[in-house]
Amino acid sequence: MIKIYIIESRNVTKKFKNGVKALNNFDLKVKEGQIFSLLGPNGAGKSTLIKILTTYYKYNSGEINIFGTDLINNSKEIRKNIACVSQNISVDNHLSLKENIIFQSHLYKIDRKESNRRMNDLINILKLEKYIDFPTKTYSGGIKRRLDIAINMISNPKILFLDEPTTGMDIESRKILWDIILKINKNYNTTIFLTTHYLEEADHLSDEICIMKDGKNIIQSSPDSLKYLTKKRVIKIEFTDMKNLENFEDLNKILKLNLRYEKKQNILFISIQNGKNIFKDLNNLLLKKDIDFKGISIIKPTLEEAFIDIINKDKEVNNNV
Numbered sequence: 183m184i185k186i187y188i189i190e191s192r193n194v195t196k197k198f199k200n201g202v203k204a205l206n207n208f209d210l211k212v213k214e215g216q217i218f219s220l221l222g223p224n225g226a227g228k229s230t231l232i233k234i235l236t237t238y239y240k241y242n243s244g245e246i247n248i249f250g251t252d253l254i255n256n257s258k259e260i261r262k263n264i265a266c267v268s269q270n271i272s273v274d275n276h277l278s279l280k281e282n283i284i285f286q287s288h289l290y291k292i293d294r295k296e297s298n299r300r301m302n303d304l305i306n307i308l309k310l311e312k313y314i315d316f317p318t319k320t321y322s323g324g325i326k327r328r329l330d331i332a333i334n335m336i337s338n339p340k341i342l343f344l345d346e347p348t349t350g351m352d353i354e355s356r357k358i359l360w361d362i363i364l365k366i367n368k369n370y371n372t373t374i375f376l377t378t379h380y381l382e383e384a385d386h387l388s389d390e391i392c393i394m395k396d397g398k399n400i401i402q403s404s405p406d407s408l409k410y411l412t413k414k415r416v417i418k419i420e421f422t423d424m425k426n427l428e429n430f431e432d433l434n435k436i437l438k439l440n441l442r443y444e445k446k447q448n449i450l451f452i453s454i455q456n457g458k459n460i461f462k463d464l465n466n467l468l469l470k471k472d473i474d475f476k477g478i479s480i481i482k483p484t485l486e487e488a489f490i491d492i493i494n495k496d497k498e499v500n501n502n503v
């Protein structure tokens with residue numbers, strides 16, 4: 183079966199009037215029902231891409247299909263089926279959540295009964311019971327963001343774009359919003375396309391991540407595969423006591439193993455490239471030399487370490503061209 187991607191771009195280029203190429207032959211594939219995150223350093227082109235996908239910006243060349251149809255030829259129809267919560271909150275500050283939703287429902291021609299049903303459902307999912315009746319300006323930034331998402335979800339979009347949804351939030355509000363994003367994705371099967379600077383957020387939420395830089399898609403994969411790509415690993419050995427740790431340090435010198443490590447009490451953290459063989463050798467060595475240890479394990483890199491590694495590798499490649 184041929185899988186149709188809900189968003190697919192090929193060779194997309196966007197050049198601004200000042201000559202900046204924000205997108206440079208940009209390719210992307212997003213599957214239906216995914217939570218998809220776009221990561222990249224400042225100026226990578228993330229906001230430009232979102233503005234193009236949500237039909238605010240035109241692009242110079244290349245091809246974009248959304249719902250299997252061409253973005254330029256079908257922008258009106260596509261716009262009806264997507265929603266975007268941008269960094270600038272778009273709710274009317276003087277209206278309450280209810281009034282904002284009624285207004286939005288009129289725009290999308292949703293009848294009152296259906297609108298009420300959706301509103302009650304969204305209030306429940308977004309935990310907004312306490313914030314229905316007063317003007318939205320009276321609420322904190324975190325609550326306003328949730329109100330904005332609820333209002334945007336009233337049209338039942340197939341894709342919800344979230345541009346840095348948790349920027350400026352404290353960790354507690356951020357985690358509440360993570361749960362909400364997961365629930366929206368699961369309950370409505372809404373494809374979520376988000377940009378974020380928080381790698382922990384991308385790791386927690388995403389089925390797939392695209393790392394972009396200088397307007398190009400450097401890599402697109404699941405969070406776990408991205409972590410696996412970085413060859414840097416750390417082996418952690420916890421010794422039964424300091425004496426055993428020192429015995430191991432002596433062996434490192436005598437056998438010229440040249441291991442680079444850091445110590446924390448009776449635990450050694452050894453930095454290695456390319457894990458499995460060294461792990462086995464160290465395990466065997468400890469057993470053979472009768473050095474008592476409590477445990478030995480490989481610590482997986484975090485997404486942040488993988489991200490830095492991938493961005494730096496791309497720099498090296500480009501500097502060598």
Ligand SMILES: Nc1ncnc2c1ncn2[C@@H]1O[C@H](COP(=O)(O)OP(=O)(O)OP(=O)(O)O)[C@@H](O)[C@H]1O
Nearest residue numbers: 198200202204222223224225226227228229230231
């Ligand atoms: N309207 C514009 N006119 C000219 N250049 C622009 C415009 N918008 C963005 N740019 C440039 O295009 C490049 C990509 O910008 P963009 O805002 O898309 O990056 P970003 O990845 O969203 O960055 P950030 O993480 O800092 O928000 C940058 O060099 C930026 O200066």
